[in-house]
Amino acid sequence: MKDLVVVSNRVSIPEAGRSQAGGLAMALNSALARHGGMWFGWNGEICHDTSPQPTQTRRNGITYATLPLNAEQHNDYYLGFSNEVLWPIFHFNLGAMKFHRHHAQVYYATNQHFAEQLSKLLTGDELIWVHDYHLIPLGEALRRQGSHAPMGFFLHIPFPSAELLRCIPGHRDLLASFFAYDLLGFQTPQDLETFCHAAIRILGAKRSDNVLRYGDQRLKLGIYPVGIDVDTLQREAQHSETKQAVRQLRTSLGGCALIAGADRLDYSKGLGERMLAFEHLLDDYPHYRRHVLYTQVASPSRSAITEYDDLRQQLESQAGHINGLHSDLDWVPVHYINKTYPRTALMGLFRAAQVGLVTPLRDGMNLVCKEFVAAQDSRDPGALVLSELAGAAHELEGALLVNPYDPHAIAEALDQALQMPHEERCRRHASMLASVRCNDLTRWWQRFLDDLGYAVSS
Ligand code: GDG
Numbered sequence: 001m002k003d004l005v006v007v008s009n010r011v012s013i014p015e016a017g018r019s020q021a022g023g024l025a026m027a028l029n030s031a032l033a034r035h036g037g038m039w040f041g042w043n044g045e046i047c048h049d050t051s052p053q054p055t056q057t058r059r060n061g062i063t064y065a066t067l068p069l070n071a072e073q074h075n076d077y078y079l080g081f082s083n084e085v086l087w088p089i090f091h092f093n094l095g096a097m098k099f100h101r102h103h104a105q106v107y108y109a110t111n112q113h114f115a116e117q118l119s120k121l122l123t124g125d126e127l128i129w130v131h132d133y134h135l136i137p138l139g140e141a142l143r144r145q146g147s148h149a150p151m152g153f154f155l156h157i158p159f160p161s162a163e164l165l166r167c168i169p170g171h172r173d174l175l176a177s178f179f180a181y182d183l184l185g186f187q188t189p190q191d192l193e194t195f196c197h198a199a200i201r202i203l204g205a206k207r208s209d210n211v212l213r214y215g216d217q218r219l220k221l222g223i224y225p226v227g228i229d230v231d232t233l234q235r236e237a238q239h240s241e242t243k244q245a246v247r248q249l250r251t252s253l254g255g256c257a258l259i260a261g262a263d264r265l266d267y268s269k270g271l272g273e274r275m276l277a278f279e280h281l282l283d284d285y286p287h288y289r290r291h292v293l294y295t296q297v298a299s300p301s302r303s304a305i306t307e308y309d310d311l312r313q314q315l316e317s318q319a320g321h322i323n324g325l326h327s328d329l330d331w332v333p334v335h336y337i338n339k340t341y342p343r344t345a346l347m348g349l350f351r352a353a354q355v356g357l358v359t360p361l362r363d364g365m366n367l368v369c370k371e372f373v374a375a376q377d378s379r380d381p382g383a384l385v386l387s388e389l390a391g392a393a394h395e396l397e398g399a400l401l402v403n404p405y406d407p408h409a410i411a412e413a414l415d416q417a418l419q420m421p422h423e424e425r426c427r428r429h430a431s432m433l434a435s436v437r438c439n440d441l442t443r444w445w446q447r448f449l450d451d452l453g454y455a456v457s458s
Contacts, residue, residue, distance in 0.1 A: 002127045002150075004037035004449070007118065009078070009134035011041035013057050013064045024367075026229060027441040029062065031449065037126070038063040040118050046074045054117050065121055069110070076106035078134065079304055086133040089164055090157045091268040091362045096307055097167065104170055108137055115141030122147065127452060130181070132156045137173075139180035152183040152452040154224065157364040158391070159191040162198040175202055179217040183452045185224045187364045187391040192221050224448050225395060227440040228370045230433075233347060237375035240348030250352050253293060256331075257418055260353035262297040262346050262368055263360075265338065267311050270361045270387065270404040271298060275318040275334070277359070277410030282326050282333065284408075285415050290331045292418065294357070295349065299340040312338060350375035355417040356384045358392075359404040365391040369399065373432045381429035383417035385410065395435045398428030 006028050014029065032039060040054070043066035054067040069078060080103030088096035115138055128151045130138050139151050165171050175198060178184055186192045196212060199205040205214040210221045240246045259278070263269040278294045298315060302308045319336035326333050341349075350356060356372035369384055369392050376382055386392065386399035393401055400413040420428075 001035060002125055003123075004032055004035040005118070005122065005126045005128045005149075006032060006037070006039045006131070007114070007128065007135060007138060008039070008041045008131040009082070010044060011039050011064055011066050012044070013066065014059050024226070024441075026232075027445055029060075030442070031445040032062045033060060035127075035449075036061060038065055038121065040065045040114070040121070041067075042069055042078075043067060045069075046071055051113065054121070056121075065118070067114075067117060072106055073110045073113075076100075076103040077110035079302070081107035082134045083302055083305060085168060086136075087157070087268075089168055090133060090160050092158070092160060092164060093267065093361075094164060094167055096267065099169060101169070111135060111137045112141045112144075114138055115145050118142065119145040119147065122149070124149070127449070128152070129154070129448070129452070137177040137180075140177040143180045150183075150452050151181045152185065152448060153178065153181040154185040154448060155191065155364070156187070156226065158188075158362055159186065159195045159198075161194055162201050165198050166202070172202060175199060176214065179205075179212075179214045179219050181219060183220045183222060183448070185222050185448050185451075187223070187225055188394050189223055190394075191364070191391075192223055195221065220451070222448070222451050224444050225391065225439045226365045226367065227436065227444050228367055228374060229441050230374050230437050233371055233374040236344050237347040237351045240344055240351060243344070243348060245345060246348035246352065249349065253352070254330075256291055256293045257288075257354040258352055259292065259294045259355040259357050259414065259418075260349050260372075261295070261357045262341075262349065263299070263358075264301040265298040265308060265312055265315070266301055267307055268360055268362055270359045271296065271311070271315055272318060273361070273404055273407050274357060274359050274410065275315065275322065275336075276407035277357075277414065278334065279318075279322050279326075280407050280411035281414050282322070284411055288415075288418070289326065289333075290328065293333060293335065295335040295337070295353075296357075297337045297339070297341060297346065297349070300338060347371065347375045350382075351377065354382045355414060356382060356386075357410075357414070358390065359385065359387040359402060359410055360390050361387070361404050363387070363390040363392070367392075369396060370436045373429065373436050376429055376433075378426070378429060378433065380422070381425050383420045383425055383428065384432065385413045385417050395439060396432045397435070398431040 045068040047068035052067045054065040057064045084098040130153045205212045212219045319334045322334050350372045358369040384399040387404040388401040402410050402413045
């Protein structure tokens, strides 16, 4: 069996006694534990070296080869081209794009540097799985280093239309670089179709079913919706009920219905529109005043980028405005929290909520809504209000789907969710839980690696 090499922009090495941060990290660790192998990427640090070198750490049979970024790479590759060009364009937000030719050059150079460093660690008998938009040209750079390994790429975020892609200077090269991989995975059928359309239209690629040919390169495409570890999250949510903080949260509700959201603080998550929607709920349905609370956790993210800092200030102002206008001495309607909580606390928050509010303006998948479903007590589940522009909307038919740009429509859906009869809540929740179980996290990585031609031992 070939060893597996996972490459992602960011790698967090598990530390003894500390719970693993994200579900996705747990999934990739479990894939690596099953196959043996290595996880390569940035360690989150910034250094002064011009050519940072990786260091290797072994944990539970997995090698973590991580390297720092230098200041230029951090500014131009990570903050610049990845997060001020690719992230906004791939989320259909042309207005947030800030292109600098030098950032694009450093993006390619950093991918080349990663490929050179990674190549030194490869034996030639591995299967390589590259993740996300920071590393699109990595496969091409590895091929230049002489790698013939089976190589797959998974895009966690949406793929933009050809017209938007064309706004990125150098988009032809970027698009062509996908063809260095053997398998390209997307979250939804729509992303796969927009990619094919762009490759055919811009590059003149030829399609036959889910295979694209460009010159002598052949690229297989597939759909792999990312899921969650349902059993673990259900256990955490149940267990959270014994925790004092969650008990205090329930007591503090004082009989009010709780609407809950928890997201990275990112303009793609539609947080401003959500605040407006909650304000419309209080204005248009005044009987909810003093009977409903909205708690929004917005965990800090990419704060070195101006748009993210502006959004933080905007949300503080919106929450302050709603509370200033609507609060009473014994009732504060919005709890806006700009910090990162342990995952168990989030699961406790979701379990205590009558409504999960997840309204990204665009999202590759969105795991929060799936986590909300897993956290519910199936005897008395909450309802989910979900953006129709999240990848997860393709799977969660039991959610109340809304257009995230329409705060009045979100307020109407909130009203419907708050009034939803018990029988309907149970029916919708059962359907969503079945779907979340069907496409769980293990199935995601197993299907991807199977399709990459790797025999996964069960
Ligand atoms: C990208 C794509 C795709 C949030 N606040 C806290 C916290 N979170 C956790 C959530 C969830 C994760 O962060 C966010 O995942 P999402 O899927 O919602 O969004 P992105 O971070 O944008 O992820 C997305 C995903 O990749 C996977 O392919 O679904 O579309 O954009 O797990 O629970 N976690 C903790 N504290 C917080 O305060 N511990």
